[in-house]
Amino acid sequence: MSYDLLKDKKGIIFGALDENSIAWKVAEKAHDEGASIILTNAPIALRMGKIHELAEKCNTEVIPADATSIEELENLFNQSVEKLGGKIDFVLHSIGMSPNVRKGKAYTDLNYDFFMKTLDISALSFHKTLQTANKLDAINEWGSVVGLTYIAAQKTFSGYGDMAEAKSVLESIARSYGYHYGKEKNVRVNTISQSPTKTTAGSGIAGFDVFYEYANDISPLGNASAESCADYCVTLFSDLTRMVTMQNLYHDGGFSFTGISDAIVEKYTK
Numbered sequence: 491m492s493y494d495l496l497k498d499k500k501g502i503i504f505g506a507l508d509e510n511s512i513a514w515k516v517a518e519k520a521h522d523e524g525a526s527i528i529l530t531n532a533p534i535a536l537r538m539g540k541i542h543e544l545a546e547k548c549n550t551e552v553i554p555a556d557a558t559s560i561e562e563l564e565n566l567f568n569q570s571v572e573k574l575g576g577k578i579d580f581v582l583h584s585i586g587m588s589p590n591v592r593k594g595k596a597y598t599d600l601n602y603d604f605f606m607k608t609l610d611i612s613a614l615s616f617h618k619t620l621q622t623a624n625k626l627d628a629i630n631e632w633g634s635v636v637g638l639t640y641i642a643a644q645k646t647f648s649g650y651g652d653m654a655e656a657k658s659v660l661e662s663i664a665r666s667y668g669y670h671y672g673k674e675k676n677v678r679v680n681t682i683s684q685s686p687t688k689t690t691a692g693s694g695i696a697g698f699d700v701f702y703e704y705a706n707d708i709s710p711l712g713n714a715s716a717e718s719c720a721d722y723c724v725t726l727f728s729d730l731t732r733m734v735t736m737q738n739l740y741h742d743g744g745f746s747f748t749g750i751s752d753a754i755v756e757k758y759t760k
């Protein structure tokens with residue numbers, strides 16, 4: 491069901507790789523809610539993924555950009571403003587990658603060149619996106635920028651590796667840039683802390699299947715799906731949340747505030 495929440499709005503969505511990607515669902519919902527969007531991803535993902543299929547569905551096009559490259563981000567924002575016929579109202583940053591996690595490096599045996607890459611791709615890219623958009627004045631007043639994060643920024647999840655540090659930095663950038671962008675141009679910046687979700691990035695984490703089930707058992711509402719995350723993103727892009735900024739917003743079925751649940755008690759009762 492559509493509410494026309496994003497009618498006449500223009501957005502850029504980073505990170506749709508395939509139909510499991512959270513960004514894929516966000517693009518579909520944003521399109522259903524009346525937005526005009528540009529899709530973007532790293533050039534390598536364009537070759538491997540199915541983003542062009544999504545572009546066809548959403549009646550739009552794909553502009554490649556490695557989100558660690560200022561030059562490519564500048565090109566993305568300039569071209570998006572031109573193609574969409576005006577400044578941008580919302581941006582989704584749905585990007586995460588750790589070479590250490592991907593190569594199975596233990597947290598106690600990190601490769602530091604990889605660690606820097608993790609931080610650059612998964613966290614600094616958020617600052618680069620915000621700073622580039624701000625310098626080009628590419629986002630409208632009362633625009634909304636959302637990044638996706640995970641609760642491993644606050645609590646330790648043993649298999650999450652150096653992505654935990656990246657998520658902490660990402661959330662901090664939302665607070666700091668949110669302050670400055672809010673003061674300068676009334677643009678809001680938030681992160682959504684999403685439940686474990688079965689995607690390419692999610693499934694790359696060691697022990698993912700177990701902590702997916704565990705989180706589902708702890709959360710009173712169960713794990714939040716990628717579709718419901720997309721619903722939440724749409725509300726944050728809409729005019730109904732204009733005074734929400736600098737927040738890390740849990741979208742996790744209640745996981746973050748539950749200590750123990752009946753399901754876990756039952757499992758441990760012999």
Ligand SMILES: NC(=O)c1ccc[n+]([C@@H]2O[C@H](COP(=O)([O-])OP(=O)(O)OC[C@H]3O[C@@H](n4cnc5c(N)ncnc54)[C@H](O)[C@@H]3O)[C@@H](O)[C@H]2O)c1
Pocket residue numbers: 504505506507508510511512513531532535555556557558583584585586587611638639640683684685686687688689690691692693
């Ligand atoms: N899946 C989960 O369990 C989960 C939970 C909480 C938060 N998140 C976060 O959600 C976001 C989206 O991940 P997902 O689960 O949909 O997985 P995904 O693998 O579908 O998406 C990750 C995207 O990051 C893109 N990317 C990687 N390097 C890039 C670069 N240099 N420039 C531009 N894009 C680049 C990939 O191409 C891919 O499209 C990530 O920030 C992830 O950490 C995921």
